[in-house]
Amino acid sequence: MSLALDKPRSPRRPAARRSNGELYSWLFMRLSGLLLVVLVLGHLFIMNILDGGVHKINFGFVAGRWASPFWQFWDLSMLWLAQIHGGNGLRTVINDYARKDATRFWLKILLYISMVLIISLGTFVIFTFDPNITN
């Protein structure tokens, strides 16, 4: 084919990687976004509006909620979804705006480390929370 030598010095891009990663990340953003609307608005409603609003929140209130697996699951999914949704959003922002490959790489490393730290710390607290703790 003569096409390959048509413009020998013109920029070329690497061949497609045949991976569906970007498709799944795009789809995840839509689905997690829908779920987060329910989870976060529900959370805000319970915490800030129901039963006297924010003034009712204290150690006992949190302990009471986390005694139920339902609220544990609610908070856990909110934590994971919000972290991954936000992290993926920031990943696209970094991909769009980082000018150098090195900057892009290190910003993403920083992002992934902070995501892992926050997700593991939050998950750890939800599952090991002890309501009978004293001081």
Place this chain on the structure above:
Amino acid sequence: MTATVEGARGTQPPVPDGAVTVTVKIRRFNPEVDDEPRWDTFDIPALPSDRVLNLLHYIKWYVDGTLTFRRSCAHGICGSDAMRINGVNRLACKVLLKDLLSAGGKPTTITIEPIKGLPVNKDLLVDMEPFFEAFRAVKPYLITYGNEPTRERIQSAADRERFDDTTKCILCACCTTSCPVYWTEGSYFGPAAIVNAHRFIFDSRDEGAEERLDILNDIDGVWRCRTTFNCTDACPRGIQVTKAIQEVKRALLFKRV
């Protein structure tokens, strides 16, 4: 002004009846002189029925012959004179002055810049090579396998209708250079390349849809689109560009063309 200026065609023609004076502010760059682009303003007479291209011609022919821009057919078909006019990407040959005049006879200033996101060679002339590289990368030609038919490749009117909108593209780059993702990340294929991929992906006679969808499924493909609709607003041919991109996304999502 009676003397002719450098590079100009001759003395200024008489001002026609009904002409108004408008200020044309042009973002200029001469790589041999300037380190940075600069603004140049020209006060010129023009008729409300003039196109922006006529104003540029007036400046180039009678005021400053060094002004550089592309234009070929001057009738909105060749797609050479895409530029940023008052902040939006348009073909200079399709924008009428009467649509840009200030209300109530107040003085009018028209801002003209080169399209954004491509390297500027001089004044309004940009290097289109990155744009055409993305266009070539989506294989914008008929791909078929097997023996060639002895007759013409027949297609129903309904099958033709599916990609009718995207056949209108004239590759002027208005859409791609209006895309904020393309401004910041030039490796994104951009709306125009996706439109031209769409034209073949949804063509019932073509058999290369899978190859093209693979190319557009990658990191620089359709998933970079943020659905800002800048491209649809910019298209001088009225192509529903964002819709075409969404159709490609849907084809990828449901594995069905």
